Amino acid sequence: MASTSPPDPNLETHPSGAMEVDSPVRTSPSPGLIAVAAAAMIASLYAALLYAPTDSFQGNVQRIFYTHVPAALTMYVAVTLIFFASILYLQKRDERWDEVGAAAAEVGALFGTVVMITGPLWARPVWGTWWTWEARLTSTFVLWLIFIAYLMLRAYGGSPEQVARFCAVLGIIGFLDLPIIHFSVIWWRTMHPQPVIMTEEGLGAGLPGSMLATVALGLVAALLLFTVLFRHRLRVERLSRQLLAMRRSLDLSPGEDL
Numbered sequence: 001m002a003s004t005s006p007p008d009p010n011l012e013t014h015p016s017g018a019m020e021v022d023s024p025v026r027t028s029p030s031p032g033l034i035a036v037a038a039a040a041m042i043a044s045l046y047a048a049l050l051y052a053p054t055d056s057f058q059g060n061v062q063r064i065f066y067t068h069v070p071a072a073l074t075m076y077v078a079v080t081l082i083f084f085a086s087i088l089y090l091q092k093r094d095e096r097w098d099e100v101g102a103a104a105a106e107v108g109a110l111f112g113t114v115v116m117i118t119g120p121l122w123a124r125p126v127w128g129t130w131w132t133w134e135a136r137l138t139s140t141f142v143l144w145l146i147f148i149a150y151l152m153l154r155a156y157g158g159s160p161e162q163v164a165r166f167c168a169v170l171g172i173i174g175f176l177d178l179p180i181i182h183f184s185v186i187w188w189r190t191m192h193p194q195p196v197i198m199t200e201e202g203l204g205a206g207l208p209g210s211m212l213a214t215v216a217l218g219l220v221a222a223l224l225l226f227t228v229l230f231r232h233r234l235r236v237e238r239l240s241r242q243l244l245a246m247r248r249s250l251d252l253s254p255g256e257d258l
Contacts, residue, residue: 037224044221052214064122070218071114078108083175086168103234109147135184136192146174
């Protein structure tokens with residue numbers, strides 16, 4: 001029979017003597033949010049395939065653009081969220097910020113993978129090659145590897161406190177890659193197209209109105225999907241940590257049942 005240890009300070013005690021934890025339900029995506037995200041994804045798909053005009057030079061393969069670019073911009077959002085969560089964790093040592101960083105990293109890695117898949121699919125018919133080690137592709141690949149390293153560190157890194165510190169530092173390093181990715185097509189000669197959304201002439205100045213509207217709708221859909229997945233992953237992360245805290249408070253080994 002397992003021995004008991006003093007209750008974990010993060011756990012609350014019910015008047016009956018049973019231990020409780022704060023409910024993570026408030027982090028769950030609401031049915032309304034899920035419905036809106038699903039509707040936006042359907043509308044985005046319709047706009048990309050049927051509403052946006054066919055590109056006169058690239059043809060229908062250019063429609064990958066309406067998935068590739070929103071996924072890349074959403075990946076930027078995830079990296080930025082990880083960066084601020086990492087800074088706040090290192091400053092305050094509040095594990096809630098570590099939870100935010102962990103959740104954002106997992107979902108950000110998903111969008112990064114979409115970028116790494118759609119990019120070569122678009123490049124092959126246009127450039128004649130699946131991949132080239134030019135600046136934009138290489139710096140994006142480096143960021144994707146940082147995502148993978150972050151997740152591997154979470155899974156195999158050792159004590160939770162040490163893992164949280166190392167992941168926070170890695171999250172900050174990943175953020176430093178963002179300006180290199182974004183400005184690489186300006187700083188160096190690359191095969192990648194020049195910016196058509198964030199241009200010197202203004203936001204979206206490089207695209208016709210219908211194409212810009214399709215990209216904007218795709219970005220809204222991607223951000224809504226990110227929000228749904230992020231809130232769900234944050235709930236899972238908090239449930240997992242609360243379960244671990246309960247096991248520690250009861251002095252249970254990982255293989256034992258509560």
